[in-house]
Amino acid sequence: xxxxTLQAGGVEAGAEAKLGSEDKTQGVYISxxxxxxxxNDSERMYSLLxxxxxxxxxxxxQASLIIINSCSVREKPVHKVHSEVGRYRxxxxxxxxxxxxxxxxxxxxxxxxxxxxxxxxxFVFGTxxxxxxPEIVARVKDSGQSVVSAKFEHQxxxxxETLIKNPGVSTFVNITKGCDNFCTFCVVxxxxxxxxxxxxxxxxxxxxxxxxxxxxxxxxxxxxxxxYRSDCGAxxxxxxxxxxxxxDIERIRYTTSHPKDFNQELVDIMQxxxxxxxxYIHLPVQSGNTEVLERMNRGYSRxxxxxxxxxxxxxxxxxxxSTDIIVGFPGETDAQFEDTLSLLDEVPxxxxxxxxxxxxxxxxxxxxxxxxxxxxxxxxxxRLFERHRELAxxxxxxxxxxxxxxxxxxxxxxxxxxxxxxxxxxxxxFTGSEELIGKTVWVEIKExxxxxxRGHMVLAQ
Ligand code: 5AD
Ligand code: SF4
Numbered sequence: 001x002x003x004x005t006l007q008a009g010g011v012e013a014g015a016e017a018k019l020g021s022e023d024k025t026q027g028v029y030i031s032x033x034x035x036x037x038x039x040n041d042s043e044r045m046y047s048l049l050x051x052x053x054x055x056x057x058x059x060x061x062q063a064s065l066i067i068i069n070s071c072s073v074r075e076k077p078v079h080k081v082h083s084e085v086g087r088y089r090x091x092x093x094x095x096x097x098x099x100x101x102x103x104x105x106x107x108x109x110x111x112x113x114x115x116x117x118x119x120x121x122x123f124v125f126g127t128x129x130x131x132x133x134p135e136i137v138a139r140v141k142d143s144g145q146s147v148v149s150a151k152f153e154h155q156x157x158x159x160x161e162t163l164i165k166n167p168g169v170s171t172f173v174n175i176t177k178g179c180d181n182f183c184t185f186c187v188v189x190x191x192x193x194x195x196x197x198x199x200x201x202x203x204x205x206x207x208x209x210x211x212x213x214x215x216x217x218x219x220x221x222x223x224x225x226x227x228y229r230s231d232c233g234a235x236x237x238x239x240x241x242x243x244x245x246x247x248d249i250e251r252i253r254y255t256t257s258h259p260k261d262f263n264q265e266l267v268d269i270m271q272x273x274x275x276x277x278x279x280y281i282h283l284p285v286q287s288g289n290t291e292v293l294e295r296m297n298r299g300y301s302r303x304x305x306x307x308x309x310x311x312x313x314x315x316x317x318x319x320x321x322s323t324d325i326i327v328g329f330p331g332e333t334d335a336q337f338e339d340t341l342s343l344l345d346e347v348p349x350x351x352x353x354x355x356x357x358x359x360x361x362x363x364x365x366x367x368x369x370x371x372x373x374x375x376x377x378x379x380x381x382x383r384l385f386e387r388h389r390e391l392a393x394x395x396x397x398x399x400x401x402x403x404x405x406x407x408x409x410x411x412x413x414x415x416x417x418x419x420x421x422x423x424x425x426x427x428x429x430f431t432g433s434e435e436l437i438g439k440t441v442w443v444e445i446k447e448x449x450x451x452x453x454r455g456h457m458v459l460a461q
Contacts, residue, residue, distance in 0.1 A: 024053065025055050026054050027062045027064055027065070028046065028054040028064075028067065029056070029058075029060045029062070029066050030066075030067045031068045032069045033070050033080065034069075034073060034105070035071065035073065036172060037221055037223075040172045040221060041104070042069045043164050043165070044160075045069070045103070046165055047165055048131065048163065049065070049137065051134045054137075060087075061091065065101075070103070070106035071106075072106055072187050073105070073188065081102055082118060085102075085120050086120075099137065099141065100121055100122055101123040101124065101136070101140075102123075103124075105187065107124045107125050109191055111126070111150040112148045121146065122147070123148070125148075126150030127191060127192050128150075152193040157231075158196040159199070159202065160174070161206055161209075164210075167210055167214065169215065169409045169437065170251075170409060171210060171215050171218055173206060173207060173210070173218045175198055175203060175221065176195055176196065176197045176225060176227070176228050177192060178193040178196055178223065179223040183296050183298060184365040184368075185360065186360065187361065192223065195224065197228045199230050199231045199232065200232055200238075200239055200242055203243065204242065204243065207249050210249070211248045216250045216251060216407055216440075218252055218253070219252075219253040219255060220239075220252065220253070220255075223256065224256065224261065225255065226258060237265045237266040240252065240273065241273065250440065251407060253280060256284060257282065257283055259284070260298065260300045262311075262312070264315070268315060270315075278423040278424070279318055279320060279423055279424055280424050281312060282322045282324075283321055284323055284324035285305055285323045285343065286326050286329075287326065287336070287339070287340050288339040288341070289336040289339035289340060292336050293305075295329070295331060295368075296329060302339065306346060309321065309346075319424075320425060321347060321349050322350060323352050324352075324353045325340060325352055325353070325355070326355055326356075327340065327354060327356055327380040328372035328380055328381075330357070330365050330369075331372075332372055337380050341384060341387055345391075350392065350396075351392065351451070352384070352385075356374075356377040356380075356381050357372065357377060395450075396449060398448075399426065399445045400448050401444070401445065403442050403445075404442070404443055404455075405440050406420040406421065406428045406430075406441055407420045407421060407438075408420040408436045408437050408440070413434075416431055416432075417429050417432075418430055418433075418436055422443075427451065428453045428454070430443050430456050431457075442459070444456055
């Protein structure tokens, strides 16, 4: 196949595609790796591909277009892409019309190199080229050539509309993309580019449109949501206030926030609008040791993090915190790891997401010479989870007997059970009827487990 590189100027979201679209409906299968950001991107891809008459299918065998939406934050993604594409070799033999593409972090990182290394691939596109997908696929099909589109559109404003085929009760809304923080372990600034924010006025409109489609809860998404800055100058706290005041959305969540940008103004707004702004904050600490934090380029010390956590607990009673932790960062000593362990005693995280450090391409820490042995990392990770398990169980027990406001999201026909999340982001199961989906009900908690709660519905608070 010859190769074409697409330049800037993609397809506007929502625009009618004059892209030689097919008359006949075809199947598209997207294989998604990584975080919520990627899940959201895949949803967007499905919606955009509707322009070309593609409908989602459940298995690669049913598809005439397969896309691998890759992630490289913590995985060995290039190997994964190679092996997944390898699995499609027989499908491609049986159906020469099948087109296979790779998007996400690996597409961004590897660009044309990926096409050279994996000849079975038809196209590669980067994280800033999602909106060009209909154009890319049409080009691949019409020209018979392979296509690479992985340029960052640093100068383009971030103007998109949330595209989602079947929004549920709760949905995700991107507010920023990219990241300028350059934590030394993290590949995101290289795979997602410079940070940009969507204008506040667009977000108000976008969320109102989702409300009109039945959405009750939005989670605002960004790599570092609290460095949000609208073109009108509004910061993240002002964005939250505006969304709480000017939209009819019932609940607002957000992820991920950065401790260095967390301030009193933000927690005050959360407390003032707590009827809409859920009392749950994911506040990644990464390490409990100040020297390690410095080498990570996190921009705060252990003490400063503890002070921010205290400010949050003092301002928002009942708030729930969760965090991300990396163990075995280059040079991390046993004593420094102990500081991370002891942080769990000081900050009552109800859940933690912990990972063994893994070197990522382009990042500073990958070049540090004092890498920690794999078995030491595994041992530290186990100790961390073990310590948290003991604490989490006791924390969960405090919910027994309490009444929580639960937004009902799902009904299980077999068991007759409903499930939904409390404002503290606790998953709650209880018995009830399907019509309650989308409603907020009070549930009295009977039994608490570390990750889920079980209760029964009550009429009033
Ligand atoms: N190794 C291990 N964990 C990482 N994370 C990001 N980069 C790495 C890496 N190189 C974790 C951080 C971040 C979460 C999304 O992934 O904890 O907060
Ligand atoms: Fe990565 Fe740090 Fe940016 Fe988070 S803030 S995306 S960890 S560089």
